[in-house]
Amino acid sequence: MIRRVLALLIRELSAFYYSPIAYVVLFFFLILNGLAFWFSIAPLSHGPSELTVVQIFFNKVSFWIAYLLVFPVITMRLFSEEFKLGTIETLMTAPVRDWEVIGSKFFAGLLFYLTLWLPSLLYFLLFGWLINREAAGTGAQLWAPYLLLLIMGMFNLSLGCLASSLTSNQIIAAMMASVFVLGIFFLTMIGYAISGSSPMLREITSYVAQLDHMDTFSRGVIDSRPLVFYPTCTAFVLLITYHVFQYRRWKI
Amino acid sequence: MREKASRQIPRVRIALNIGVQIALAGVIVFLLNYLSFERFKRWDLSHNRKYTLSPLTRRVLGSLKKELKIYVFSSPRGTKSPGSELVADTEALLKEYQYAGGHRVRVETIDPYLNLTRMLELRDKYKFGAKDSIDNMVLLDYDGKQKSIPTATMADYADAEAFDSDQTPVAKDFRGEQVITSALIQLTEEKQAKIALITGHGELPVTDDADLGRFRSALEHQNIVLQELGLEGLETIPTEFTALILAGPQYDLTEPDAAILHRYWQEGGRLLILLNGRAKTPLLDNLLNRFGISPVKDLIVSNFQTQTEDRLTLDVYTHFLGATPFLKPLAGVVGFFPGGTRSIDVNEGALKEGGIRATKALLPAIDSYWGEKDDFLTNSADPVFHPGVDLKPPLTFGWALEKGAVEDQSIQVRSSSRLVVIGNADFIRDESLSRSVPDTNFLLLCINWLSDRQTLLAIPPKETPIYTLDLKPGQLDQIVLIVVAGIPMLAAVFGILMWTARRR
Numbered sequence: 001m002i003r004r005v006l007a008l009l010i011r012e013l014s015a016f017y018y019s020p021i022a023y024v025v026l027f028f029f030l031i032l033n034g035l036a037f038w039f040s041i042a043p044l045s046h047g048p049s050e051l052t053v054v055q056i057f058f059n060k061v062s063f064w065i066a067y068l069l070v071f072p073v074i075t076m077r078l079f080s081e082e083f084k085l086g087t088i089e090t091l092m093t094a095p096v097r098d099w100e101v102i103g104s105k106f107f108a109g110l111l112f113y114l115t116l117w118l119p120s121l122l123y124f125l126l127f128g129w130l131i132n133r134e135a136a137g138t139g140a141q142l143w144a145p146y147l148l149l150l151i152m153g154m155f156n157l158s159l160g161c162l163a164s165s166l167t168s169n170q171i172i173a174a175m176m177a178s179v180f181v182l183g184i185f186f187l188t189m190i191g192y193a194i195s196g197s198s199p200m201l202r203e204i205t206s207y208v209a210q211l212d213h214m215d216t217f218s219r220g221v222i223d224s225r226p227l228v229f230y231p232t233c234t235a236f237v238l239l240i241t242y243h244v245f246q247y248r249r250w251k252i
Numbered sequence: 253m254r255e256k257a258s259r260q261i262p263r264v265r266i267a268l269n270i271g272v273q274i275a276l277a278g279v280i281v282f283l284l285n286y287l288s289f290e291r292f293k294r295w296d297l298s299h300n301r302k303y304t305l306s307p308l309t310r311r312v313l314g315s316l317k318k319e320l321k322i323y324v325f326s327s328p329r330g331t332k333s334p335g336s337e338l339v340a341d342t343e344a345l346l347k348e349y350q351y352a353g354g355h356r357v358r359v360e361t362i363d364p365y366l367n368l369t370r371m372l373e374l375r376d377k378y379k380f381g382a383k384d385s386i387d388n389m390v391l392l393d394y395d396g397k398q399k400s401i402p403t404a405t406m407a408d409y410a411d412a413e414a415f416d417s418d419q420t421p422v423a424k425d426f427r428g429e430q431v432i433t434s435a436l437i438q439l440t441e442e443k444q445a446k447i448a449l450i451t452g453h454g455e456l457p458v459t460d461d462a463d464l465g466r467f468r469s470a471l472e473h474q475n476i477v478l479q480e481l482g483l484e485g486l487e488t489i490p491t492e493f494t495a496l497i498l499a500g501p502q503y504d505l506t507e508p509d510a511a512i513l514h515r516y517w518q519e520g521g522r523l524l525i526l527l528n529g530r531a532k533t534p535l536l537d538n539l540l541n542r543f544g545i546s547p548v549k550d551l552i553v554s555n556f557q558t559q560t561e562d563r564l565t566l567d568v569y570t571h572f573l574g575a576t577p578f579l580k581p582l583a584g585v586v587g588f589f590p591g592g593t594r595s596i597d598v599n600e601g602a603l604k605e606g607g608i609r610a611t612k613a614l615l616p617a618i619d620s621y622w623g624e625k626d627d628f629l630t631n632s633a634d635p636v637f638h639p640g641v642d643l644k645p646p647l648t649f650g651w652a653l654e655k656g657a658v659e660d661q662s663i664q665v666r667s668s669s670r671l672v673v674i675g676n677a678d679f680i681r682d683e684s685l686s687r688s689v690p691d692t693n694f695l696l697l698c699i700n701w702l703s704d705r706q707t708l709l710a711i712p713p714k715e716t717p718i719y720t721l722d723l724k725p726g727q728l729d730q731i732v733l734i735v736v737a738g739i740p741m742l743a744a745v746f747g748i749l750m751w752t753a754r755r756r
Contacts, residue, residue, distance in 0.1 A: 018754060023747025027740045034736035045728060050341060119743075123735050130731060140297030202360075207289055219344060220298035228288035236281045243270050 075160025500677025529592025
């Protein structure tokens, strides 16, 4: 079973990394992220701040733009392309289970997503090396946002997978993924947007608010709630993706 | 027809099966998240555990019987309103209050510029002032009682003058927790504790804000009110006072004053005596001798080297000693006692005879201090250490005494007499307290111990690390070039290599 999953994963990763498109995406994403980093350190040169570079970087609008843009781009082709080109039939005649296909595509997307974010670690190391000053107050203030980035990314990628499994058109898949990802992102801000909203609504929105989670983790505070919320929701969305995928197979 | 029906049945079954599977999975996900919502944990791995609430705050929040509403009025950073630089820290802190208080604590943040309707609604409800006054303010509402706290009062600033200039003021220490919890104690406690500052002997005046403003304000934050009390004509100390403070008398006590203080001590009184290092007070010294304390007729001095010469200093840097149980939170921390300090000894025999337990509280931080017995302030001679005459280190100048204590800490009976004697009084002046933050905490710990509020340990302020970029010319350009062009170019090179490899 592991061999099959590995073979599928390598197939998916090859589709990512042997394609120049991946590097084009990586190139532009890194430019965007580099600019976000520049915007984070520029205010520090104007005056003192109580926030670390890591805190500023992960809580800036420029970071969130890059973060939210990336999911439709990564996931749009995962299933849609297979349906469109008909390669899904070849795949389904192979001795692999449906969940192995879903899992390998999801993890391939996740690895590419990590590839996009890992270079940003270099920014902080480079900052420390050039300026001779830590970019974060403690080690945890550096790794905690990346841990959150991983689990939030898992959830949003699962939404992208679901969107891609629903259609054979990549543009529609990208659009749907954007609506899912952005919709959930903005919905979580509703408790703050409504003046005098009920405490319960605020607590619930705070429970699922990605902005809040990032603010907490970038301060070096690890909260158990996002660690439960994102993985469970990822598993749930992947389960729905699995059933959608099976349904589409019956139709073939 | 029959064949068609038989083909449809499995589809319906499958659809139902899938529906049930998804619903069940949804229920499991919901239950797991409900559990996680109700029973969560937070690990503070930040610098100095900046976001961890003190046990006192947790206890106060845990004891709330009604809902506590906290409204945070915060204008965006950069608006130049006092306190705007503390908005992030205040909001983060109150988030911790909300998590620690569970459903009993409700926090709402209002930007008075963006959410004018809500601000006006709350202004009508709580009747606070014009819009300008609520920029950066925290309002607590508990059981119909309210307290407002300007955000700017939650920090010690590195440069207070920055408020009057165009610079952004830089917070040195954030003491939001201290201020908010104290306000909360005021709202939840039934009555304020009163402490008397004895007058009539040239003591530091409580009415003079320039001298004791910080001390008085720190006490008020602990729900303690400071009142002056003249001993003349009194038979006994009024019972409304939980403790007495004798702060640096310039003149000696009278016989009746000493008698009333002795009687007060014998009857379970609580005293904080701060000796004036420059005054001669033989009757006060005699009174202390009767408690088992022997103030030495000296001044603690030390020589320190400047670039050109050796200079004498009367300023004493000291270690707070954790051997005194209520000082444990400050164990090893350095305090500052300027102006003139007398060393204090104890008479072991008198202590034993009186059943008094004494613990050392303050010790100079370095060994170069000695107890100079020459009256060098009067005769203007440079003091020199004379072996056998002057006192050599270690010199103790702070003691905590307790008589008739109940050993079992769980029994809360106010039966013991307590006394804290310190050989310095100048350290409670504003000038000194603003220079050494731990001294305020030391005072609060002493007062809380004397007032039987040892559970109310003072909450130390959290150091606020300040980040600035001290860049050399061209360094920022160098970083920007690497992150915006260099690293993306690396990705492009990889892409080109991959593309070339595939073409081959």
